[in-house]
Every structure is written in C-alpha cells, then in structure tokens.
Amino acid sequence: MQYSHHRQPGCTFLKEDVKKTYIINSNCIYNEGKYELRTVSNSQVIKMTAMRAKCLSFIIENAxxxxxxxxxxxxxxxxxxxxxxxxxxxxxxxxxxxRDLKALGINDLFITIPRQGLKVNSDIAIIATDSETKGRKKQIVRQTIAALTTVFSVTLGSLMYLHIH
Structure with missing residues (x-):
C-alpha cells in the first residue's frame, strides 16, 4: 500500500485511485469506493456523501x-x-x-478532544481488507477455469477421435 502525504507532516491520506474496504469492530464494513457503510450481514446499508466518506477515510488512515x-x-x-x-x-x-456508525452499532469510534481534534478509540478494531488481492484471486480462478476447460475439451475431443477410429 502506498501513501502520499497530504501537505501535512504526520498525516497520511491514501492516493485518490486506491480505494479500500475496512471492517470496523467485526460487524460493520466501510467501502471507500462506494461511499457506504453496511453491516457484515448486509442487512443494513448506509450511503454516505463523498465528503463524509472522505472524512471517515482520513480518520481511519490517521487512527x-x-x-x-x-x-x-x-x-x-x-x-x-x-x-x-x-x-x-x-x-x-x-x-x-x-450517527451513521451508531445506526450500525458502532459507538464512539472517535472522541472529540476539545479545541484540539479527535482521538480514535483503540478498543474498536479497524481492519483494512485488500481489494486488489481479491481482484487478483478472481483473475487467477478465472484463468485456471479457462485452462482446465481447454484441457478437458482437448482430452474429450481426443478420446472421441480415438473411439471413432
């Protein structure tokens, strides 16, 4: 994962083209690319504005x-x-x-430190899932299926040819 500094020492923000998915507190999934929060079971989905999503991403990346x-x-x-x-x-x-996080059962992901900023609650686990790895795995599975299908077709064709002759 590459980070780019966003004009501020000590703070990082992901490059715009890399969107991640996070699992928060084992029961909530935050998808940066879709601007959405949802329960792991998909029973509830909350769409966020781009600005709210950008803010949540910044908070998570600087937790x-x-x-x-x-x-x-x-x-x-x-x-x-x-x-x-x-x-x-x-x-x-x-x-x-x-409010959005609370609706999905996440209370106090971050707390306000008056006149200073925010502190992320270290008791709440935030796990980044690698979307690129998932995409690569899907590609490998597709290529493997295509190769096996080709081998199967050639083998079946050869057997049929031998059976006929």
Whole structure:
C-alpha cells in the first residue's frame, strides 16, 4: 500500500485511485469506493456523501496518531479553501458520521478532544481488507477455469477421435 502525504507532516491520506474496504469492530464494513457503510450481514446499508466518506477515510488512515488535529482534517477535506470553512461544517460532518456508525452499532469510534481534534478509540478494531488481492484471486480462478476447460475439451475431443477410429 502506498501513501502520499497530504501537505501535512504526520498525516497520511491514501492516493485518490486506491480505494479500500475496512471492517470496523467485526460487524460493520466501510467501502471507500462506494461511499457506504453496511453491516457484515448486509442487512443494513448506509450511503454516505463523498465528503463524509472522505472524512471517515482520513480518520481511519490517521487512527495511529494520538490526536488527529481539527485543522488537519479540515485541510484534508477542503484543501486550500479550509481557511474559509466554518468550524461548524466539520462539526456537522463528524456528527453525521457518528450517527451513521451508531445506526450500525458502532459507538464512539472517535472522541472529540476539545479545541484540539479527535482521538480514535483503540478498543474498536479497524481492519483494512485488500481489494486488489481479491481482484487478483478472481483473475487467477478465472484463468485456471479457462485452462482446465481447454484441457478437458482437448482430452474429450481426443478420446472421441480415438473411439471413432
């Protein structure tokens, strides 16, 4: 996995073309590419806005930090316009992310540290699943099936030819 620094030392953000899927607390799946949260059983799916998904991704990717500073989150979300963004905008996005997670049984994924930022709850497991590996495995299975089908067809054809002659 390659990371690119997003103009902020100590913070990482995934390159835009690499989308990951995360399992949160063993019962919730967050898919960056689809902007959705869902239960492992697929019984409930929550579609997120691109901005909420980007914020959740940033929080997850920086969960290793002691505190994720509000200014770093704001810069990650709004870039150079972050200086003009009202603090209430970020507060609202964080509220909506919390609400979505709570609807799927995830309480307190992150807590607010007043006037500083966020701290991710280390008691909640976040596991990144490798979408690229899944895609590669599917490709290998397809190629194997194609090769076996070819071998089977040639063998069957040869047997039929020998049986006829």
């Amino acid at each position: 290793h930090l002691e505190i994720i500073e509000r200014q770093k989150i704001t810069t990650a979300l709004w870039g150079s316009r972050s200086h003009y963004v009202n603090d209430a905008n970020l507060t609202q996005i964080l509220y909506l992310i919390r």
